[in-house]
Amino acid sequence: MTASGVRASARIVARDDGRGGTALPVLDGEGPLALRRTRASGGEARVMVVGAMSGPLGGDRFAVDARVERGARLHIGSAAATIALPGQAKGEARYDVRLRVDDDGELRWLPEQLISAAGSDLYVTTRAELGAGARLVLREEQVLGRTGEEPGRLTSRLTVRIAGRTVLDQELACGPGAPGGWDGPAVLAGHRAVGQLVVVRPEFTEQAAAARMLGESAALVPLAGPAVLVTAVAADALRLRRVLDESLARLGERN
Numbered sequence: 001m002t003a004s005g006v007r008a009s010a011r012i013v014a015r016d017d018g019r020g021g022t023a024l025p026v027l028d029g030e031g032p033l034a035l036r037r038t039r040a041s042g043g044e045a046r047v048m049v050v051g052a053m054s055g056p057l058g059g060d061r062f063a064v065d066a067r068v069e070r071g072a073r074l075h076i077g078s079a080a081a082t083i084a085l086p087g088q089a090k091g092e093a094r095y096d097v098r099l100r101v102d103d104d105g106e107l108r109w110l111p112e113q114l115i116s117a118a119g120s121d122l123y124v125t126t127r128a129e130l131g132a133g134a135r136l137v138l139r140e141e142q143v144l145g146r147t148g149e150e151p152g153r154l155t156s157r158l159t160v161r162i163a164g165r166t167v168l169d170q171e172l173a174c175g176p177g178a179p180g181g182w183d184g185p186a187v188l189a190g191h192r193a194v195g196q197l198v199v200v201r202p203e204f205t206e207q208a209a210a211a212r213m214l215g216e217s218a219a220l221v222p223l224a225g226p227a228v229l230v231t232a233v234a235a236d237a238l239r240l241r242r243v244l245d246e247s248l249a250r251l252g253e254r255n
Contacts, residue, residue, distance in 0.1 A: 005059025005087060008033045012064075014045055014105070016071035021045070023072075033062060036079075044073040049111065051080060056122060057087025062095045068105035068134075078111040081143075081237075084152060086119035092153070095124045099138070103131035113141040113193075113237050116175060120152030125159075128198070132163040136200040136227075137253055139244060143237045144174055144192045151175040151192070160198055160227065167225040168198065188233055191217075193240040197230035199251055204228065214247050 010029035017023040022045035029035035032055050038046045049064070056062050068074045084093060101107045109128075116122065130136055140158065144151035153175040160168040172194070174182045188194060204226035211221050218232035230247045234240035248254070 004091070005057060005061065005093065006031060006055060007061050009063040009065070010035055010049065012047055012066040012074070012076070014066075014068045014072040014074035014107075016069065022074060032056070033064060041075070042073075044075050044106075044108075046075045046077070049076065049078040051078070051082065055085065055087075056082070056093035056095055057085050058093055058121060059087055059091050060093040062093075063098070064096070065098045065100075066107065066109075067100040068102060068107045070102045070104050070131075073106040075108040075110065081112045081115050083115045083117055083146075084120040084122040084154065085117050086121075086152070092121040092123050095122060097124075097126040099126070099128040099136075101128070101130045101134035101136055103133040105131070106135040107137075109136070109138045111139070113143050113241075114154075114156075115143045115146060115237075116152045116154040117146055118149045118152055120154075122152065122154050124154070124156045126157070127159045128161070130160070130162045130200055133202050134162070134200065135202070136160075136198060137248070138198040139195065141193065141195040141237065141240055141244070142172075142174070143240075144188075144194075153177050158196060158198070160200070160223070162200065162225045162227065165225060167223040167227055168229060191233040191235055193234045193237050195232050195234075195240050195244050197232075197244055197247055198223075198227060199230075199248075199253060200225075200227040202226050209251070214250060215243065218243050218247055220247070220251075
């Protein structure tokens with residue numbers, strides 16, 4: 001920890017073990033980004049991010065780097081929600097996630113919710129680089145404020161590239177100081193939870209998913225590649241998770 005906040009990083013490499021399973025030759029995390037390998041499921045390795053400290057706080061810098069090599073399968077989750085809090089250090093906190101999946105690799109990035117507490121200021125970036133034959137299920141959930149409080153400032157940028165081509169690059173800013181209209185009818189419409197699902201699989205190249213509403217609060221949009229984006233809003237975290245789980249089921253994906 002420094003006067004300007006905590007610096008913490010985690011690095012994961014998943015590799016085909018040649019026996020129908022997935023090895024983890026690199027599993028290295030520190031402080032609030034401690035990593036634990038959990039029980040595998042079939043050929044899929046599972047890793048849990050176990051937060052050992054509060055945060056991110058103002059001035060903190062967190063980074064996660066995960067790579068799935070050819071033929072490997074990896075599921076990454078988190079043990080609890082991440083709560084962005086105000087801190088003694090000035091300036092915004094940053095949380096940068098870098099995901100790389102090689103051809104014939106598969107990654108399921110399914111962390112718990114990110115909660116923006118009053119007075120916090122967090123900038124989150126998630127960047128996924130995929131090979132042409134890679135598979136990805138990525139879920140992001142943001143909750144604006146804890147029960148009975150206003151949210152902090154939260155900016156989230158999500159970028160997905162497949163075979164060197166950008167298929168998604170979007171940014172959402174909410175809370176005090178965000179551009180006007182973030183809480184209006186064209187964006188959150190008064191809801192306090194928002195989430196995204198990105199599903200990438202080669203089959204979408206031959207049979208693209210059609211754009212459609214998924215209930216009253218979620219929409220599916222095909223991307224310019226073998227991928228789809230589901231965006232949902234809800235009154236709270238529990239309802240948001242229910243909507244996203246139902247959307248995954250409709251796409252034929254497990255949670």
